[in-house]
Amino acid sequence: MKSSSSLYPLIFLLSFLLVHQFPCYESASHDYLDALSKSIIFFEGQRSGFLPQDQRISWRANSGLGDGSTMNVDLTGGYYDAGDNIKFGFPMAFTTTMLAWSVVEFGEGMPAGEFRNALVAIRWATDYLLKTVSQTNRIFVQVGDPNIDHNCWERPEDMDTARTVYTVDAPNPASDVAGETAAALAASSMAFRSSDPGYAETLLRTAARVFDYADTYRGAYSDNAEIRNGACPFYCDFDGYQDELLWGAAWLGRASQDGSYLNYIQSNGKTLGADDNINEFGWDNKHAGLNVLVSKEVLEGGMYALQSYKASADSFMCTLVPDSSSLHIGYSPGGLIYKPGGSNLQHATTIAFISLVYANYLERSSQTINCGTVGVGPALLRQIAKRQVDYILGDNPKGISYMIGYSNYFPQRIHHRGSSLPSIKYQPHFIGCKEGSVYFNSSNPNPNVLVGAVVGGPGEDDEYEDDRADFRKSEPTTYINAPFVGALAYFVANPNPS
Numbered sequence: 001m002k003s004s005s006s007l008y009p010l011i012f013l014l015s016f017l018l019v020h021q022f023p024c025y026e027s028a029s030h031d032y033l034d035a036l037s038k039s040i041i042f043f044e045g046q047r048s049g050f051l052p053q054d055q056r057i058s059w060r061a062n063s064g065l066g067d068g069s070t071m072n073v074d075l076t077g078g079y080y081d082a083g084d085n086i087k088f089g090f091p092m093a094f095t096t097t098m099l100a101w102s103v104v105e106f107g108e109g110m111p112a113g114e115f116r117n118a119l120v121a122i123r124w125a126t127d128y129l130l131k132t133v134s135q136t137n138r139i140f141v142q143v144g145d146p147n148i149d150h151n152c153w154e155r156p157e158d159m160d161t162a163r164t165v166y167t168v169d170a171p172n173p174a175s176d177v178a179g180e181t182a183a184a185l186a187a188s189s190m191a192f193r194s195s196d197p198g199y200a201e202t203l204l205r206t207a208a209r210v211f212d213y214a215d216t217y218r219g220a221y222s223d224n225a226e227i228r229n230g231a232c233p234f235y236c237d238f239d240g241y242q243d244e245l246l247w248g249a250a251w252l253g254r255a256s257q258d259g260s261y262l263n264y265i266q267s268n269g270k271t272l273g274a275d276d277n278i279n280e281f282g283w284d285n286k287h288a289g290l291n292v293l294v295s296k297e298v299l300e301g302g303m304y305a306l307q308s309y310k311a312s313a314d315s316f317m318c319t320l321v322p323d324s325s326s327l328h329i330g331y332s333p334g335g336l337i338y339k340p341g342g343s344n345l346q347h348a349t350t351i352a353f354i355s356l357v358y359a360n361y362l363e364r365s366s367q368t369i370n371c372g373t374v375g376v377g378p379a380l381l382r383q384i385a386k387r388q389v390d391y392i393l394g395d396n397p398k399g400i401s402y403m404i405g406y407s408n409y410f411p412q413r414i415h416h417r418g419s420s421l422p423s424i425k426y427q428p429h430f431i432g433c434k435e436g437s438v439y440f441n442s443s444n445p446n447p448n449v450l451v452g453a454v455v456g457g458p459g460e461d462d463e464y465e466d467d468r469a470d471f472r473k474s475e476p477t478t479y480i481n482a483p484f485v486g487a488l489a490y491f492v493a494n495p496n497p498s
Helices: 005-021 032-045 089-109 112-132 175-192 197-216 225-231 242-256 259-267 287-299 304-319 345-364 378-393 478-493
Strands: 138-143 165-169 369-371 374-376
Touching (some): 032 112, 089 345, 089 478, 112 175, 112 197, 112 478, 138 175, 138 225, 175 197, 175 242, 197 242, 242 259, 242 287, 287 304, 287 345, 304 345, 304 369, 345 378, 345 478
Antiparallel strands (some): 138 165, 369 374
């Protein structure tokens, strides 16, 4: 860590190299406010439950109104995670954490209307998450049988597949889902603190109780035999539950200002693998985001006992710089951050977001990062993030916006049941499980535009085929969009960052 002015020429040089490292596909300018608005509207297209009168994605209607009835509990609401009709608790909680973090870090730069819309999007999730942990020593981790659902191509409004409720009861473990739910509720309590302090207090109090469950009954939820067949291979805990314990504690520490949570992450860091897999961040692995979050306590709070987390955050940021001596993240020829496996834009949006967050922490503490022989400052991290955001919005070799409804050229055949089937508003007769196959197999564009959805995106060669069947590339997810909300909010307030 250095703040010496002698590093500034190197930082400027690195900024120049980054800009010229990849081919330039510049548009005249991007309308970040339009993209921000649409990125939030997307969540209304993913809603489950009874839709309000001010629903803006008008081709959707009520769905899942009986969710939870088999267990005599109300589990209506929440979000479908992607292009199917399942409510997976693990990625939904992460989505909620990232939406809330977006508001906590960058909400002040949002126009008032979009700030309110973001809070509405968060509350649609937190109201549901509160239901999932409403019973003592029990967590409802999922609604819907994905194996049956994925065998159908059916509108959510027509669902007649099993709405199986997957439940974990003490002493069975669910540290991952419970830890992430605690993080989501704690982060969201900060987002609501000024506008609805009573609700914020409910969220924070519940977060502490859920974290206690996560910590007391340690283990992965998908290790439970009755859960595994529903959660896997879709949202198994592949990377272990330990990071969610640290992540949940970190968010509770920040939201509550209770020092015992920071003591927890300090004393449990080694045993819970704080130094493992530090270059990953997403719904399953929280390490890079955890390290950035905790670094705030070091940089701005003087908590030097947590210095190891900041060192890991620094190390991760160095991997983003192509000319640093660190083993770095891969980039496509067109400049997109690329990681193998799954939907690639989930990596681009999460990394862009935490880069912007860390840049702010560094700037407020007048710090730079020492990446071997070069120094990296806030301006370079913001340029890295901006490159990813602009790529998604159309500055890429194909000139296509990977956000649906943004610009005049975007994917038309996304892997999404509700978008690809005729709206129930215009074709109200029931379309059964297999009757929807004709729409899945059609080469026609989707009839309903899922405004603001960010698809999985191109591969490492920047290639993208507009193919509904290629779900890795053409399917949107809530956890791709959630961090993108925060990144776009930053660039709305700072369209030309330095």
